[in-house]
Amino acid sequence: MCGIVGYIGHREAYPVIIKGLKRLEYRGYDSAGVVLYDGTDLKLSKTKGKVSDLEARAEKEISLNGSIGIGHTRWATHGVPNDVNSHPHVSNSGNLVIVHNGIIENYEPLKKELIKRGYVFHSDTDTEVLVNLIEEVKKQDNLKLGKAVQVALNQVVGAYAIAVFDKERPNEIVAARLGSPLAIGVGKDEFFVASDASPFIEYTSNAIYLEDEEMAIIRLHKPLKIRKIKDDTLVDPYIQELQMNLEQIEKGGYDHFMLKEIYEQPSVIKDTYRGRLHANEGLIKMAGIEDNLQKFLNADRILIIACGTSWHAGLVAEYIFEEFARIPVEVEYASEFRYRNPIVRPTDVVIAISQSGETADTLAAIKLAKEQGAFVFGVCNVVGSSISRETHAGAYTHAGPEIGVASTKAFTTQITVLTLIALRLAQAKGTMNNSDFHRYLQELELIPEKVAEALETNLVAQTIAAVYKDAPNALYLGRGYNFPVALEGALKLKEISYIHAEGYPAAEMKHGPIALIDESMPVFIIAPQQEHYDKIVSNIQEIKSRSGKIIAVVTKGDTQVKALADHVIEIPATSDALSPLLTTIPLQLLSYHIAVMRECNVDQPRNLAKSVTVE
Numbered sequence: 001m002c003g004i005v006g007y008i009g010h011r012e013a014y015p016v017i018i019k020g021l022k023r024l025e026y027r028g029y030d031s032a033g034v035v036l037y038d039g040t041d042l043k044l045s046k047t048k049g050k051v052s053d054l055e056a057r058a059e060k061e062i063s064l065n066g067s068i069g070i071g072h073t074r075w076a077t078h079g080v081p082n083d084v085n086s087h088p089h090v091s092n093s094g095n096l097v098i099v100h101n102g103i104i105e106n107y108e109p110l111k112k113e114l115i116k117r118g119y120v121f122h123s124d125t126d127t128e129v130l131v132n133l134i135e136e137v138k139k140q141d142n143l144k145l146g147k148a149v150q151v152a153l154n155q156v157v158g159a160y161a162i163a164v165f166d167k168e169r170p171n172e173i174v175a176a177r178l179g180s181p182l183a184i185g186v187g188k189d190e191f192f193v194a195s196d197a198s199p200f201i202e203y204t205s206n207a208i209y210l211e212d213e214e215m216a217i218i219r220l221h222k223p224l225k226i227r228k229i230k231d232d233t234l235v236d237p238y239i240q241e242l243q244m245n246l247e248q249i250e251k252g253g254y255d256h257f258m259l260k261e262i263y264e265q266p267s268v269i270k271d272t273y274r275g276r277l278h279a280n281e282g283l284i285k286m287a288g289i290e291d292n293l294q295k296f297l298n299a300d301r302i303l304i305i306a307c308g309t310s311w312h313a314g315l316v317a318e319y320i321f322e323e324f325a326r327i328p329v330e331v332e333y334a335s336e337f338r339y340r341n342p343i344v345r346p347t348d349v350v351i352a353i354s355q356s357g358e359t360a361d362t363l364a365a366i367k368l369a370k371e372q373g374a375f376v377f378g379v380c381n382v383v384g385s386s387i388s389r390e391t392h393a394g395a396y397t398h399a400g401p402e403i404g405v406a407s408t409k410a411f412t413t414q415i416t417v418l419t420l421i422a423l424r425l426a427q428a429k430g431t432m433n434n435s436d437f438h439r440y441l442q443e444l445e446l447i448p449e450k451v452a453e454a455l456e457t458n459l460v461a462q463t464i465a466a467v468y469k470d471a472p473n474a475l476y477l478g479r480g481y482n483f484p485v486a487l488e489g490a491l492k493l494k495e496i497s498y499i500h501a502e503g504y505p506a507a508e509m510k511h512g513p514i515a516l517i518d519e520s521m522p523v524f525i526i527a528p529q530q531e532h533y534d535k536i537v538s539n540i541q542e543i544k545s546r547s548g549k550i551i552a553v554v555t556k557g558d559t560q561v562k563a564l565a566d567h568v569i570e571i572p573a574t575s576d577a578l579s580p581l582l583t584t585i586p587l588q589l590l591s592y593h594i595a596v597m598r599e600c601n602v603d604q605p606r607n608l609a610k611s612v613t614v615e
């Protein structure tokens with residue numbers, strides 16, 4: 001979703017902001033803008049389109065000098081994506097400028113009131129209302145900027161991360177958050193404000209993550225102040241040393257972040273289990289689980305809440321937890337859960353899965369589950385994210401920054417963490433015998449090697465992609481552990497190549513989707529040699545007899561499916577429960593190549609955002 005970058009210090013602000021906005025492009029956006037103060041006046045440039053469009057425009061229409069500025073990438077919520085609705089927004093006096101991520105829900109009554117007082121609005125945005133509200137409050141009570149922002153925010157209902165400055169006091173930026181992330185980079189005689197740390201990592205590794213309902217008053221050569229927005233309490237700034245480095249957030253020779261991230265999977269899966277999986281000793285050590293083991297063991301059920309790809313990882317986990325640990329599991333879309341008056345009991349353990357740790361619906365579902373007394377465990381990738389802080393305990397996936405909008409390594413590392421948890425619970429509950437437990441530990445340890453082997457199917461995937469790149473529709477089928485992989489395969493294809501795709505349990509095909517099958521329908525079938533293999537072979541026969549085109553992901557050495565399918569992609573053998581970690585790889589590669597061949601924007605697909613911070 002929207003991205004914020006602000007700078008105040010001794011450098012030229014413009015290059016810092018533009019580079020920073022480019023680093024935030026992965027979040028998804030439809031317009032971009034920047035405002036600088038050059039010592040005499042505000043210099044504002046904004047446009048619908050990409051940051052590169054903004055650069056082209058800004059370089060023509062404004063002077064690019066100034067050591068204070070704020071920039072923004074906007075993902076439209078109120079008002080269509082166009083130049084006028086783009087941020088930054090300027091107050092009526094022309095003094096205050098703001099960038100905002102989030103939604104001000106009560107903007108209409110506030111706007112009406114401001115219009116009555118003579119304010120004029122140029123855009124359809126809630127953000128323009130907020131900057132004028134701050135101006136009005138400031139003027140009425142002759143307040144300093146920080147105080148005016150605080151008073152205004154106390155009148156606002158909704159979610160926000162904002163950065164504001166006043167051209168009359170160009171040595172100060174005020175930033176605040178509620179429900180949308182905001183980090184402050186603390187350098188020597190300079191400060192950065194950004195939606196995440198990637199825009200400032202090359203300048204400083206010292207960061208402060210604002211908590212919800214906190215605001216920061218950032219002044220040059222003065223101590224940074226953080227206050228609670230509601231009651232004005234001063235908060236001691238907690239400066240963290242970031243572990244992230246620049247290399248991790250660059251493409252490293254790959255054409256796209258998505259491809260880089262697909263190829264990172266062998267190493268990041270290893271990072272995920274490093275220090276946790278001890279195959280030789282027959283041990284799993286996860287602090288978050290050990291500290292709360294009794295809660296898991298006493299749980300009447302596990303409720304998994306997530307969205308999108310993370311929800312698919314949750315579905316895989318449902319199969320694994322029930323099989324290994326014999327604990328009933330329900331998997332819920334966070335967006336449905338939070339609004340359907342769900343029954344949550346104190347004896348439930350809730351697992352929230354989120355790559356970004358910022359997904360608004362997941363965050364709200366966590367709060368709801370906590371209110372109802374459940375113990376909530378987070379599986380997140382982004383360290384220090386809102387979800388990782390809102391949950392009672394958790395386990396990080398350690399996948400490193402995922403920049404491509406389409407989740408790849410997040411999915412496989414989430415499954416890795418969830419498998420480790422399920423195995424530990426199975427061991428503690430005695431629901432798995434010792435030899436199976438040891439076998440799984442050993443197999444899991446071999447997964448990175450096997451993922452690397454699965455990545456060798458890249459050329460085959462590319463060849464198959466060339467055959468089906470123009471298909472208008474596609475069907476993905478899988479059974480058991482690989483049913484969620486079918487859903488994930490379909491999601492990957494539709495989100496980056498815009499081909500309509502559906503994932504189904506293979507056996508459900510006869511209850512509807514079979515009607516779609518003809519010679520123009522590619523059917524991607526996940527058919528490794530596992531339980532019910534013969535059933536999936538029958539499904540393949542049914543498709544073949546209706547002239548569907550069959551692209552099958554099979555276990556190396558398979559002969560039966562090979563004889564029926566139009567194309568096969570071979571992956572190494574593993575146990576059924578771990579197979580999603582391998583079967584998903586060729587599907588990621590297929591989607592990637594199809595999208596590239598269709599000339600789609602692989603890393604930033606239209607309308608999508610990496611971090612969905614609005615509901």
Ligand code: F6R
Pocket residue numbers: 307308309310311353354355356357358359362405406407408491492495610611612
């Ligand atoms: C799909 C994708 C999305 C996310 C979803 C949840 O490739 O990336 O479906 O999985 O928006 O995001 P997180 O995991 O950050 O909560």
